[in-house]
Amino acid sequence: MALTGLLLLEFGLYACCFVCGIITAASLTIVQGNFGGLCMLYGLIRYNESANAIEIQSPSSSSLCYFVSAISVMVAVVCFSLSLYWAYSFCIDGDIRRERPWMNLILVICGVFLFFLLITGCMLKIGRDQLCGSVVQHVPNVTSCEDAQTKTWASPLKGARFYNSLHKAETAAWVNFFFWIIIGALVIFQRRESSGAKAIVGGYGGYGGPAGGLFGDPGVTAAETEPFFNRPVRPQ
Numbered sequence: 033m034a035l036t037g038l039l040l041l042e043f044g045l046y047a048c049c050f051v052c053g054i055i056t057a058a059s060l061t062i063v064q065g066n067f068g069g070l071c072m073l074y075g076l077i078r079y080n081e082s083a084n085a086i087e088i089q090s091p092s093s094s095s096l097c098y099f100v101s102a103i104s105v106m107v108a109v110v111c112f113s114l115s116l117y118w119a120y121s122f123c124i125d126g127d128i129r130r131e132r133p134w135m136n137l138i139l140v141i142c143g144v145f146l147f148f149l150l151i152t153g154c155m156l157k158i159g160r161d162q163l164c165g166s167v168v169q170h171v172p173n174v175t176s177c178e179d180a181q182t183k184t185w186a187s188p189l190k191g192a193r194f195y196n197s198l199h200k201a202e203t204a205a206w207v208n209f210f211f212w213i214i215i216g217a218l219v220i221f222q223r224r225e226s227s228g229a230k231a232i233v234g235g236y237g238g239y240g241g242p243a244g245g246l247f248g249d250p251g252v253t254a255a256e257t258e259p260f261f262n263r264p265v266r267p268q
Contacts, residue, residue: 073159
């Protein structure tokens with residue numbers, strides 16, 4: 033029952049990681065769409081004094097935003113597939129069980145996702161900070177990136193909520209990273225528990241012993257289960 037509870041907790045974390053991946057990809061895509069398809073991570077802006085509007089000086093490569101979105105979508109798809117599998121297994125079989133090879137596979141997936149989520153989180157953090165630094169430096173009467181959301185942007189740019197969207201994408205990426213750390217810890221714990229259970233059931237050196245008799249070990253013979261004292265006298 034304890035392992036089943038941990039599996040259900042893991043199932044819930046997969047669902048949360050799916051939501052975080054969708055939030056990151058959607059928020060970054062919205063910002064990219066509001067800026068005419070340009071990627072504003074690590075981007076630079078300038079202020080047009082004649083038009084009193086904020087313009088883009090030099091955007092970053094679109095591949096940066098596509099990379100972050102692709103990683104987030106990939107994590108969301110894998111989490112959605114795992115959630116469907118566990119839900120199907122629980123509804124059909126009434127229980128959730130997992131063999132050791134599946135645990136090893138989840139640990140590999142966890143390691144890969146942690147690596148890429150760390151990269152995407154750092155890209156969102158550093159890229160947003162560089163963009164905000166350019167905003168504060170070039171736009172007059174602006175002391176923070178949030179203040180620039182209320183300023184006028186050159187058409188067709190829409191910067192009304194660019195900072196909030198980038199902040200939401202970054203937060204979702206780091207929460208996703210944290211959840212996968214918990215998933216990895218849960219899988220490692222379940223892996224050790226399942227190994228310990230097999231060692232207890234199997235006995236030492238293949239000997240069933242009294243514990244095997246109590247738990248119905250098929251390796252225990254009828255002679256081993258007979259009482260040691262006061263055995264009935266067998267006819268000659």
